[in-house]
Amino acid sequence: MLKAKEIVKDFGGLRAINHCSIEVEKGSIVGLIGPNGAGKTTLFNVITSMYKPDAGRVTFKGEDITGLRPDQICQKGITRTFQISRELKIMTLLENIMLGFKDQRGEKIMRGILNPASVKEQERKNLERSLEILEAMKLYELRNEPAAILSGGQRKMLELGQALATAPEMLLLDEPTAGAMAGETAMVVSFIRRMREEQGLTFLIVEHKMEVIMGICDKIIVMNYGEKLMEGSAEEVRQNEQVREAYLGRGA
Ligand SMILES: Nc1ncnc2c1ncn2[C@@H]1O[C@H](COP(=O)(O)OP(=O)(O)OP(=O)(O)O)[C@@H](O)[C@H]1O
Ligand SMILES: [Mg+2]
Incomplete structure (x- = not known):
């Protein structure tokens, strides 16, 4: 590969x-x-x-x-x-994970111009996926805490x-x-x-x-x-x- x-x-x-x-x-x-x-x-x-x-x-x-x-x-x-x-220590866990999606932004801007509704839909999906990831890592309960508190x-x-x-x-x-x-x-x-x-x-x-x-x-x-x-x-x-x-x- x-x-x-x-x-x-x-x-x-x-x-x-x-x-x-x-x-x-x-x-x-x-x-x-x-x-x-x-x-x-x-x-x-x-x-x-x-x-x-x-x-x-x-x-x-x-x-x-x-x-x-x-x-x-x-x-x-x-x-x-x-x-x-x-x-990023001052951001919450959830915000930190959401940042991971930022690499799809270029595509999003284009779609935003063509079809704003699909951007909202994408954001909803990203949020859902971020929460799933936090759940899988057993960090879901801490999702709204700043990353600074983590071990x-x-x-x-x-x-x-x-x-x-x-x-x-x-x-x-x-x-x-x-x-x-x-x-x-x-x-x-x-x-x-x-x-x-x-x-x-x-x-x-x-x-x-x-x-x-x-x-x-x-x-x-x-x-x-x-x-x-x-x-x-x-x-x-x-x-x-x-x-x-x-x-x-x-x-x-
Ligand atoms: N940006 C840089 N400028 C100058 N020298 C560098 C730079 N990055 C790494 N080096 C040098 O290149 C060599 C390899 O470093 P590297 O960080 O890749 O090692 P490593 O195997 O990851 O070590 P470690 O297990 O300590 O993390 C070292 O001698 C290091 O000092
Ligand atoms: Mg190294």
Whole structure:
């Protein structure tokens, strides 16, 4: 479904990604791991066109999407979340989720001119869908509270909800359980599983918590110094000597 081929990204003299290629199959959950600074977030930024690669191509469902604008990438069906939650604290949970629908606005403006009634209808649908999302995340009771009151894990769930509102086919999650407590982490994990099962969504997930990655991924890609070190099953990654060295340093 998604292919990044021979991606190179430099920041001044620093090569953050060095001829890295990855593939994500439709309907799969793929983990992207590696030590701090390995280039995981930068690869997300290249795939979602927040950064332009210095070399390499990204294709989605066979179509070359390299160089499209981030909103165009979203229209194609790829949505991402961020390592640091970007929810708007003074807005309510419901307002935050409704924001996720904003990428459909262009279409809405045109239809608004042609048929104002259909815009009202769309808004009603968005509201209904937002409430459904909040319900599924067990945040419905808090829907009219400001996002500032949420715990770390609830924030991550809210961000996942915003991403879902864009009706994606593929989600790129950057550390979806960072700052979440054990119980909340389990909830995020089971939610990801459910979205794959019920909606057939495809996932690429960066995560430092190994129990999360090992538990939900069909395939794990390991990055180190901007390159793909290896890829394989949880077991293969666990057994791999080079992976151990990358994390622990030589001689460990
Ligand atoms: N905007 C930028 N400008 C300059 N250097 C950058 C920029 N973004 C990332 N880097 C550098 O590129 C390298 C890869 O960073 P990146 O954030 O992709 O790593 P990461 O694998 O996501 O790490 P972490 O697990 O700590 O989040 C690092 O050396 C980082 O300092
Ligand atoms: Mg990162």
